[in-house]
Structure formats: C-alpha cells, structure tokens
Amino acid sequence: MPILEGKELRIVGFLCNWCSYGGADTAGVGRFKQPTDLRVIKVPCSGRIDPLFIVKTLLAGADGVLVSGCHPRDCHYTEGNFYARRRLEMLKRFLPIMGIDAKRFEYTWVSASEGQRWQEVVTKFTEQIHELGAAPKIVGAEAEETLKLMEAAL
Amino acid sequence: MKIGVFVCHCGTNIEGTVDTAAVAAASREFPGVVFATDTMYACSEPGQDGIIEAIKEHKLDGVVVASCTPRMHEPTFRRTLERAGLNRYLFEMANIREHVSWIGKDREANTNKSADLVRMAAAKLLKNRPLFSKQFPVNKSVMVVGGGVAGIQAALDCANGGLKVVLVEKDTTIGGKMAKLDKTFPTVDCSSCVLGPLMVDVAQHPNINLHAYSEIEEVNGYVGNFEIKVKKKASYVDWDACTGCGLCVEKCPSRKATDFFNEKLATTKAINIPFPQAIPKKAKIDPDFCMKIQKDKCGVCAKVCPSEAIDFTQKDEFITENVGAVVAATGFDLFDWTVYGQYGGGKYPDVITSLQYERMLSASGPSEGHIKRPSDGKEPKNVVFIQCVGSRDKSVGRPYCSGFCCMYTAKQTILTKDHIPDSQSHVFYMDIRSPGKLYDEFTRRAMEEYGANYIRGRVSMIYPKGDNLVVRGADTLMGAQVEIDADLVVLAVGAEASVGATDLAKKLRISYDAYGFFMEGHPKLKPVETNTAGVYLAGACQGPKDIPASVAQGSAAASKVLGLFSQDMLASDPQVSVVDIKRCIGCGKCIQTCPFGAIKEIDFRGMKKADVIETICQGCGICTSTCPQGAVQLQHFTDNQILAEVNAICRF
Numbered sequence A: 001m002p003i004l005e006g007k008e009l010r011i012v013g014f015l016c017n018w019c020s021y022g023g024a025d026t027a028g029v030g031r032f033k034q035p036t037d038l039r040v041i042k043v044p045c046s047g048r049i050d051p052l053f054i055v056k057t058l059l060a061g062a063d064g065v066l067v068s069g070c071h072p073r074d075c076h077y078t079e080g081n082f083y084a085r086r087r088l089e090m091l092k093r094f095l096p097i098m099g100i101d102a103k104r105f106e107y108t109w110v111s112a113s114e115g116q117r118w119q120e121v122v123t124k125f126t127e128q129i130h131e132l133g134a135a136p137k138i139v140g141a142e143a144e145e146t147l148k149l150m151e152a153a154l
Numbered sequence B: 001m002k003i004g005v006f007v008c009h010c011g012t013n014i015e016g017t018v019d020t021a022a023v024a025a026a027s028r029e030f031p032g033v034v035f036a037t038d039t040m041y042a043c044s045e046p047g048q049d050g051i052i053e054a055i056k057e058h059k060l061d062g063v064v065v066a067s068c069t070p071r072m073h074e075p076t077f078r079r080t081l082e083r084a085g086l087n088r089y090l091f092e093m094a095n096i097r098e099h100v101s102w103i104g105k106d107r108e109a110n111t112n113k114s115a116d117l118v119r120m121a122a123a124k125l126l127k128n129r130p131l132f133s134k135q136f137p138v139n140k141s142v143m144v145v146g147g148g149v150a151g152i153q154a155a156l157d158c159a160n161g162g163l164k165v166v167l168v169e170k171d172t173t174i175g176g177k178m179a180k181l182d183k184t185f186p187t188v189d190c191s192s193c194v195l196g197p198l199m200v201d202v203a204q205h206p207n208i209n210l211h212a213y214s215e216i217e218e219v220n221g222y223v224g225n226f227e228i229k230v231k232k233k234a235s236y237v238d239w240d241a242c243t244g245c246g247l248c249v250e251k252c253p254s255r256k257a258t259d260f261f262n263e264k265l266a267t268t269k270a271i272n273i274p275f276p277q278a279i280p281k282k283a284k285i286d287p288d289f290c291m292k293i294q295k296d297k298c299g300v301c302a303k304v305c306p307s308e309a310i311d312f313t314q315k316d317e318f319i320t321e322n323v324g325a326v327v328a329a330t331g332f333d334l335f336d337w338t339v340y341g342q343y344g345g346g347k348y349p350d351v352i353t354s355l356q357y358e359r360m361l362s363a364s365g366p367s368e369g370h371i372k373r374p375s376d377g378k379e380p381k382n383v384v385f386i387q388c389v390g391s392r393d394k395s396v397g398r399p400y401c402s403g404f405c406c407m408y409t410a411k412q413t414i415l416t417k418d419h420i421p422d423s424q425s426h427v428f429y430m431d432i433r434s435p436g437k438l439y440d441e442f443t444r445r446a447m448e449e450y451g452a453n454y455i456r457g458r459v460s461m462i463y464p465k466g467d468n469l470v471v472r473g474a475d476t477l478m479g480a481q482v483e484i485d486a487d488l489v490v491l492a493v494g495a496e497a498s499v500g501a502t503d504l505a506k507k508l509r510i511s512y513d514a515y516g517f518f519m520e521g522h523p524k525l526k527p528v529e530t531n532t533a534g535v536y537l538a539g540a541c542q543g544p545k546d547i548p549a550s551v552a553q554g555s556a557a558a559s560k561v562l563g564l565f566s567q568d569m570l571a572s573d574p575q576v577s578v579v580d581i582k583r584c585i586g587c588g589k590c591i592q593t594c595p596f597g598a599i600k601e602i603d604f605r606g607m608k609k610a611d612v613i614e615t616i617c618q619g620c621g622i623c624t625s626t627c628p629q630g631a632v633q634l635q636h637f638t639d640n641q642i643l644a645e646v647n648a649i650c651r652f
C-alpha cells in the first residue's frame, strides 16, 4: 500500500524519543489536526541521526525528510542535539551539490510539551514539500555515485 | 521470524477513524508476518491474553502492536511477551493513535498510514535481537535536594522507611517559603507551629544527614548508583563547633547586611542566624558586609564566640555522596514584579510583595507582627491587594496561573482585619480560583465575614498622592473605572522556577518546561517521576503548588523511592552501545563524543580499541552516528534497524 496517489507525498520524520516524539504525542492528545503524509521513525536522540540516513531516505524515494529534536541546551543526553545541529547544518549545505533541493530537508526543535508547535511544524513542512512536488528519482549508478560522494563528505 | 500483528481499536479512539480490520488484512502481506488481527483493547487483560494465546498457537517469535504511543504501553506489552516466554525486545509498536487517528478524520488516509506504520515496525522487528538485562546492586540511600516543606516531607518519609537520607539545602536553614509565612490557608493556623516540629524531626532523625548551605556541584552515575559532588559553601563559621547561641550576632557592629529571610524589609547583622527556629541553628557571615573580611578590622565575633567557631579563612568544601536515588524539591521563587512600570516598577516603598507582607504579619518578623508600611512606619488602614502580578499575563511571558495566590490573598485580607480591625482591604482580581477542599468557603469568608472588597479587574496604574498611593483600575463587572486611596499596596506576585533550577536539571539530566519547572514523567500517570530513572520530583519545582499538594508530592516521591529500593538488585537497560572489536580502528572519536564518558580505550592484542562501559552508557547513540566504521552500534537502534524502517516506507 503506497502513499495515497495524488493526495500524499512521501515524508519521513526522524524524531528523538524524549522531546519531539513526545511533542507529536502531545499534539495527538490535543487532537491538533495534521496532514497525513508524515511517517515517523523514533530514535533515542537527535544525536543518533547519521546524516547518511537522510541522504539514503531521500535516495530511496522520499519527497521530504523532517528531523526534530530537543531544543538546544535541553537535550535529555545533555549535548546530543548540538552534535545533530552541526551535522545536519553540514548536510543542508551538501544536498544541492548532490542535486537534491535543500528545501526537501528541514530540522527543528520541538519539546514534549509543544503539541501546538508540532502541528505547525508538520503542517508547514508538508505544505513546503507539496509546493516542491514529488522528488525526481535518482536511481541506479547515479544514486550509488551520490551516496559515495556523501559518505566521503560527511 | 514469525511475526504476529495486533491492531487495536482502543474502543472508538482508533477504530473511529481507522479501519483496523483492513490494517490487519494489509499486514498479512508484509514480510515476516504470519498472523494479524484487530483487537478491541490490546492493553486490557483479555487483549493481552489474546496476544499470549496467538503467540503460542502460531508459534510467533515477534510481535507488533499497533495502538497508542509506546511512551504509554510499551512496558505493558513487553511484559506480555515475557509472560508468553518471548524476549521483551522482540516487540515493536506502531503508534496509530496519537500519530494517526487523533490528528485527522480522513479514514482512507488514516487506514493507509496505519498500515505503513505497521510495515515499518515489522521491518524493524525482523532485525531485532533478544537483549538481556544485567542485574546490579542498589545503594539504598537517597538524596533530597531542597529543604522546603516538600523536601522535608520526602526526607522524613524515606528516613522513617529505614533509608539513609542526605538532605541538601542551599540556604543556611531548611523550611523554604513556608518558614517565612505567618499563617496558612484555609485553616489560618500558624505556619511555624506546623512546620517547626517537622524541621526538628529532620535535625534529630538518625537516618538524615543534613547539608545546609550546600549545593549540587556534579552528578555522575545512574539509578541505584549515583555519585554526587556537593559543595558546602563557606559560612566562615565552623558549624561543628557553633552552638547557635547567637552571641556573635548580638555583638556584631555591622548592621547593614541584606536580610534575605525577611525579604529585604529590614537589614541584619553581617553574622546572622535567619530566625530563632532555624534548622540547623548555625551562624553564617555575609562576607560582603563583614568588616574583618573586607577591611581586616573588627573580628568581634571571634572574640566573643564561646566555642571559637569563627573562621574567617574558611573555604568552600567539596564532599562526595553516594546514593541510589534523588528527589528534587527545589521549590519556586517569586517573579520579579518590577518589570511592571504601571505599579511603580519598585519606586514606591509602600508597594510590597505578598511574601514581604507575610514577614510583616509574622510575630517573628522585623516589625514583630505589627503591620507598618515601609515609608513611614504608620499603620495602614486602606490596603489594596493586586492579584495575578506575573501570572496569567502573556505580556511578561508568564501565561500560567500560579495557583495559590487567590487563596493567600484571601488569607492576607483576613489577617489584615485581625491585626487592624478598623482597616479595609480591597482586592483586584481576574478570577477567583479556589477549587481545593474548603477553599471556596474560605475566599467567601474573606468577603462576607471579613468584609474584603473584591473588585474584578486589572489595575492600570498606581501613582502617589501626598503620603499615599492611588490605585486606578477597571471594575469590569460594574463597567466602571475605580480609584482607591491606598496606604499600602500588596502585590500577589506569581511563582516562577527557582533560581538555578535549569542548571540543576541539566546536572540531573531531567527535562524542564519553557518556564524552568521540572517535567514529570507523565502528566497523569507519573506525576512525581521524571524521565531519568531514579530521579523524582516533589513540590513546587514541578509547577506552582500549595502546601497540601507539596506535602502530598513529597510523600508520593518517598513512596516511589521506597518502592524502588524494595528490590536488592536492579536490572540494567540493555539498549546500550556495543563495539564490534573487529571493525573498530581505535580512532577514539566515540570516546570524545560520548557525553557520559561511557567509552574507554582498551588494549586488544596490542591494538587500541574502544569499549563501552555498559552501566554508564545511557543509550543516546551519539557514538554510533560518530563512528566512521559503524563499529559501535546502539543496540535496538542499530543502523540496520533504522534503515530497515526507511526502506519499508520508501521502497516497497
């Protein structure tokens, strides 16, 4: 069962367990309506996110990737989100070099109590991806090449 | 692996907007899935029994439950698996309630998305491995940080339960705000008569070791085995020798020291004991005002002290305490109201805070229980109270309700009438919030029996007129502007997180909200737990709370600690990182990035390698995304497991 053709795009979220996953839960508890495109992958900490995950996700066919962690200085593991910020900022600059529109990837911070903020983040990002439309597929040798380049760069 | 999928209706919570039977049907097509069904309430007893039966009948060795958030019931279902003889980590959850059914009503899209989430969960599960906890011993002693009424209650309950307690208080005495209060609502009984005996119990309890005038410097370790460095701040008095006789205070010629206990209503001596019932009752020198320390003159206290306790050269001292659990009970502080220019911003001496008023009312306060206004010492007749100063006000960044101000303002109007029978109190309020037992009756008494004049509306400005102040505000019920001549204005200043709360939170690795109040583990089900195992909360540090609620939380936190310590051994979380020694090239990058110092360098047949110390690793996975070789992998969140989820949704 793929995404709903014509209705949804493929958006993948990487959320840290302590803040943003909780924030998404809080949004649910508050019944804050959101678009249905996003699929969430839970990780313990935004510092667990290897930028290559995001590249691989985009190469695998995702139209957008959203990362969300705890606010700076608020990390459950004290400094994980600082590592995340550094790595993801780098990644954002590299994406265009790889032929991927940098707007297809965003990272942000949402705390466990910020249900409303989560709703806004998801809604905005989903709109942004819909404006860009489906991502051009990078396949075969080209994809391998991109991946290699990224692996060397990041 | 043979996976079974259980799609929960959650009554109508999920079924209302998700076709759970269709999700189950779709799941049967996913790799590894041999059984799938929908179920009414997966978490209920019949629901769990159904899972166990299916595991046995279909010889399942992996389970996916699609239901609510794993933050809610993951532990529940892991136990279910264990009861069926499966390892608890051969389990995944798909969150189709908070992340699907509750955030939109499009049944088709929701059903489709739910199936996707199950597909991801099943794909990850295929890569899961059984993980096993290790047992480790528990140090059955507890540290309570903060000696307000909440911390005192927690400390006494733990100590009475047989635990060794280390109580750390940053001031020279315990008691917190309650020690400064005159009388307390809704009974109007004297605060120190209630609190005093508890404080004495703390001092005398054989199981309690009190470090006053001390703060937490550093926290290491984990549940069951914390190692905490405590800073004992220099008081310039040897407290082992000091008997609290007060001779030094009497003789000290330096009279201008800031009197924090009396909320700066008066000044005090450079060497001081905050109040007669202080626990511990020990003197402390304020170095900023001590003539010996500042100018090397005087030294009178050292001469008069019968126990030779004065030590002008004393330095901060650091000690280490080993405990198995921590209760944070650091309370609150008052909002800095001087940001309100319309109330004079601190210019008018006769505009004071509610806590200053408590000191004024208190028989042990600087005016010995006589209400005297600061400007000229006259007894006020017209007292205006303004509520919600720094509460429920977005413009100053304090949108929340401080909870107890309505009640203490009513109390203060009653006490005003008791002290000055021919006085009149006026209260500007937004709403009266008094939902506790006997609380609404109490505020009504203030109005009806004690004649307090309640005016619903905000104050727009206070300005001086002669010796007095004029308070101008709106009466929104009458739709009129009112001006009241006031001899004294008392601001019901809101509560905010205590100074240094966020620093402490970082040391304890607990979360705090946008205002610095500590976050509980779950707003309903884990009110005194935190998301850090072994760290608990009590009192106003978690959010504004009155005394009954603070005491209840103190006891609740203590019962959690006693529960934790009813086991001799704790099980470690096996979701930790492990190093594949063959892949590790000994670059040391993980050692540098681990925030907990959980990775050490080892020598393996003459080669440098990394090794994770299991008991210290917190499972963040920062090392895993740092390692250039993929050699260190966080178990249960390995690269392969995360990428399996990615591939399940992107490539199908």
Ligand SMILES: Cc1cc2nc3c(=O)[nH]c(=O)nc-3n(C[C@H](O)[C@H](O)[C@H](O)COP(=O)(O)OP(=O)(O)OC[C@H]3O[C@@H](n4cnc5c(N)ncnc54)[C@H](O)[C@@H]3O)c2cc1C
Pocket (backbone or CB within 6 Å): B145, B146, B147, B148, B149, B150, B151, B168, B169, B170, B171, B173, B174, B175, B176, B177, B178, B181, B183, B184, B185, B186, B214, B215, B216, B329, B330, B331, B332, B333, B354, B355, B358, B404, B408, B411, B498, B499, B500, B501, B504, B538, B539, B540, B541, B545, B546, B547, B548, B550
């Ligand atoms: C004007 C006023 C009147 C009130 N009247 C009433 C009343 O009549 N009835 C009622 O029920 N409630 C009343 N309250 C509320 C009451 O004060 C609180 O409910 C109560 O004090 C909360 O207790 P606590 O122990 O949580 O916090 P606190 O009383 O704030 O105690 C916290 C303690 O922790 C210490 N501490 C702080 N940070 C650290 C740190 N980092 N390390 C070590 N120690 C630290 C502090 O020094 C303090 O001793 C009133 C409040 C005010 C402001």
Ligand code: SF4
Pocket (backbone or CB within 6 Å): B251, B252, B253, B254, B270, B271, B285, B289, B290, B291, B292, B293, B297, B298, B299, B300, B301, B302
């Ligand atoms: S030495 Fe300092 S504390 Fe002692 S009496 Fe003199 S001024 Fe007071």
Ligand code: SF4
Pocket (backbone or CB within 6 Å): B576, B577, B593, B594, B595, B596, B597, B598, B599, B612, B616, B617, B618, B619, B620, B621, B622, B623, B624, B634
């Ligand atoms: S997962 Fe790695 S970085 Fe995080 S605590 Fe464990 S060893 Fe340290």
